[in-house]
Amino acid sequence: MMNIEYCSIGDVDKIGASAHYLQLGRYGVLLDTGLDPHNDNPEGVPDYEQIAHRNVHAILISHAHLDHIGSLPVALRYFNRARVYMTPSTADLTEVMLAHALEVQRKKALENWESYQPLYTPEFLEMIRYLFQTFPYEEPFPLHGYEESGIRFTFYDAGHILGSAGILIEFQGKRIFYTGNVRTSAQFILRGARFPDGVDVLITEATYGSDAEAERTKRSQEIDRFARRLSEHIRLGGVILLPVFALGRTQEMLMLIHRLRQRGKIPAVPIFVAGMGLRINRLYDRMLHKIYPQYDRGLLRTITFGRWSRGQRLQGPAILISTSGMLMPNSPSFAFASQLARDARNAIFMVGYADPETPGGLLRAQKREELARLFNVKSLECNVELFRFSAHSHRGELLKMIRRLSPETVIVTHGEPEALQWMASAVQNAMPGTTVVIPRKGQWYTLATLPAAPNAS
Numbered sequence: 371m372m373n374i375e376y377c378s379i380g381d382v383d384k385i386g387a388s389a390h391y392l393q394l395g396r397y398g399v400l401l402d403t404g405l406d407p408h409n410d411n412p413e414g415v416p417d418y419e420q421i422a423h424r425n426v427h428a429i430l431i432s433h434a435h436l437d438h439i440g441s442l443p444v445a446l447r448y449f450n451r452a453r454v455y456m457t458p459s460t461a462d463l464t465e466v467m468l469a470h471a472l473e474v475q476r477k478k479a480l481e482n483w484e485s486y487q488p489l490y491t492p493e494f495l496e497m498i499r500y501l502f503q504t505f506p507y508e509e510p511f512p513l514h515g516y517e518e519s520g521i522r523f524t525f526y527d528a529g530h531i532l533g534s535a536g537i538l539i540e541f542q543g544k545r546i547f548y549t550g551n552v553r554t555s556a557q558f559i560l561r562g563a564r565f566p567d568g569v570d571v572l573i574t575e576a577t578y579g580s581d582a583e584a585e586r587t588k589r590s591q592e593i594d595r596f597a598r599r600l601s602e603h604i605r606l607g608g609v610i611l612l613p614v615f616a617l618g619r620t621q622e623m624l625m626l627i628h629r630l631r632q633r634g635k636i637p638a639v640p641i642f643v644a645g646m647g648l649r650i651n652r653l654y655d656r657m658l659h660k661i662y663p664q665y666d667r668g669l670l671r672t673i674t675f676g677r678w679s680r681g682q683r684l685q686g687p688a689i690l691i692s693t694s695g696m697l698m699p700n701s702p703s704f705a706f707a708s709q710l711a712r713d714a715r716n717a718i719f720m721v722g723y724a725d726p727e728t729p730g731g732l733l734r735a736q737k738r739e740e741l742a743r744l745f746n747v748k749s750l751e752c753n754v755e756l757f758r759f760s761a762h763s764h765r766g767e768l769l770k771m772i773r774r775l776s777p778e779t780v781i782v783t784h785g786e787p788e789a790l791q792w793m794a795s796a797v798q799n800a801m802p803g804t805t806v807v808i809p810r811k812g813q814w815y816t817l818a819t820l821p822a823a824p825n826a827s
């Protein structure tokens with residue numbers, strides 16, 4: 371007998387370290403090598419020990435957010451003979467993101483007078499990037515060196531960020547699809563995700579599984595409301611801060627604001643980008659037109675007014691796009707927010723996901739008193755607004771995707787517990803014959819039992 375087995379060695383019930391292991395007969399495949407964004411200590415790393423005695427022939431990366439790539443160097447120390455597969459854009463972004471993560475870890479340790487124990491060194495990073503093998507969307511490729519396995523992989527555009535991919539794994543007539551992080555409808559730059567025809571097993575994300583509001587929100591109305599509120603604060607002469615992820619949200623919001631300005635929906639106003647987002651903009655400008663031919667090469671560079679660094683006096687009217695998206699202490703967005711907090715002309719617009727435990731989460735929940743304490747002001751005078759422009763599908767879209775792929779088994783991951791629960795029951799109700807699993811970290815699941823290969827006995 372030959373089995374297909376699955377084990378999540380990373381976090382399942384939070385947006386933490388994503389890492390899924392698949393045993394395909396005697397071949398082993400690791401999907402993503404994430405790091406918990408709130409915990410860059412060893413506990414934030416997936417449990418590679420759990421599979422250390424097994425084979426990992428290939429590591430496939432869905433996209434370059436840290437919760438999917440942050441521990442890649444650690445994984446490669448465990449499995450130093452694994453092939454590493456990703457899309458060309460993800461390879462470029464991974465290099466930049468990992469180098470930056472290392473810098474952030476180092477600074478944090480220095481500022482807190484902690485001993486500095488990096489997960490990897492710059493030299494190791496330099497070395498592993500030569501291992502990355504890249505394939506474009508919808509071009510199948512084999513497990514190199516083990517072609518006799520018959521394993522085939524294909525990347526599909528996941529519509530989440532530049533280079534993001536869903537991963538199809540074909541083995542012995544079984545089709546397994548891992549969504550990575552997915553957005554089925556278009557954003558402002560990226561088009562919506564594409565998918566293979568039906569699959570047998572689906573490993574899906576469920577980030578917005580418990581967010582009923584996201585499902586109800588009409589995008590055009592949200593854009594209008596955003597333009598209106600932006601215009602009000604621009605006319606008041608305020609600074610509008612958008613705390614965002616450097617990778618994805620920064621570029622998508624720049625494009626939205628650019629279009630609103632072009633169409634006269636908001637007054638002309640300088641747009642600044644601070645932090646890591648600028649570096650990622652350059653990669654978008656360089657790579658995007660190769661995937662989307664209609665995209666102007668170098669467009670993002672022409673939209674921004676310049677750089678705004680920490681400590682510089684904030685002078686309105688202006689729009690300021692800055693990392694981190696969750697306003698982690700010590701980040702530029704946290705410093706900017708503290709400066710803007712005491713003036714009602716200013717505003718903080720939350721336009722993406724933020725963990726409830728972070729300052730960004732407090733802003734999303736409008737906990738104004740706690741925030742005033744955090745920003746060290748008497749009271750929070752600036753306006754705080756929430757907009758829903760996600761890089762993830764809402765739960766209705768996810769459900770539609772799952773029905774279209776019509777898998778026999780659905781594995782639900784990458785969401786808070788309520789989100790996973792909602793998705794699991796919704797799938798079960800919509801597709802009664804389907805096996806739905808919310809995996810426990812470290813537990814093994816047999817996905818299929820296959821007849822033994824003829825030459826195996």
Ligand SMILES: [Zn+2]
Nearest residue numbers: 433435530551
């Ligand atoms: Zn992501």
Ligand SMILES: [Zn+2]
Nearest residue numbers: 435437438551
């Ligand atoms: Zn993620």
